[in-house]
Amino acid sequence: MNEKKVREAIYCMKSFADDTVCEECDNYDRCDHTMVADNARTAIEALEKQLPKEAVKRSLVKDNGIVVGPVGRCPCCNEIIDDTMTVCDCGQKIDWSE
Ligand SMILES: [Zn+2]
Known part of the structure; x- marks a missing residue:
C-alpha cells in the first residue's frame, strides 16, 4: 500500500460520503468503477492498522x-x-x- 493508493482510496471513499464528485477524480477516465472495491480494500487495510x-x-x-x-x-x-x-x-x- 503506497501513498498514491491511499490518496486514491480516500478520494473514492469521499465520493461515497458526498464530499467529493466522482467525475472530478484524476482517475475518472481510466476508472471502470470497479476501483471502488479495490479502494475499499485499501481503506480497510488502513483502518485495520488502527487496531493495535x-x-x-x-x-x-x-x-x-x-x-x-x-x-x-x-x-x-x-x-x-x-x-x-x-x-x-x-x-x-x-x-x-x-
Ligand atoms: Zn510494521
Missing part, C-alpha cells in the same frame, strides 16, 4: 543479565520493533501489553 495488534516473536533484550526491554516483530510488516514504538513505521499500531 500484539508484537510477534517477542523476546526480552538483556544487557549483562539486566533486562533492557522487550523486542519483537511487527505483525504487519515483520520489522523488528521495541516497546518504545507504539506505532510501527508501516502504520500498524502495536500492543505491548501482555
Whole structure:
C-alpha cells in the first residue's frame, strides 16, 4: 500500500460520503468503477492498522543479565520493533501489553 493508493482510496471513499464528485477524480477516465472495491480494500487495510495488534516473536533484550526491554516483530510488516514504538513505521499500531 503506497501513498498514491491511499490518496486514491480516500478520494473514492469521499465520493461515497458526498464530499467529493466522482467525475472530478484524476482517475475518472481510466476508472471502470470497479476501483471502488479495490479502494475499499485499501481503506480497510488502513483502518485495520488502527487496531493495535500484539508484537510477534517477542523476546526480552538483556544487557549483562539486566533486562533492557522487550523486542519483537511487527505483525504487519515483520520489522523488528521495541516497546518504545507504539506505532510501527508501516502504520500498524502495536500492543505491548501482555
Ligand atoms: Zn510494521
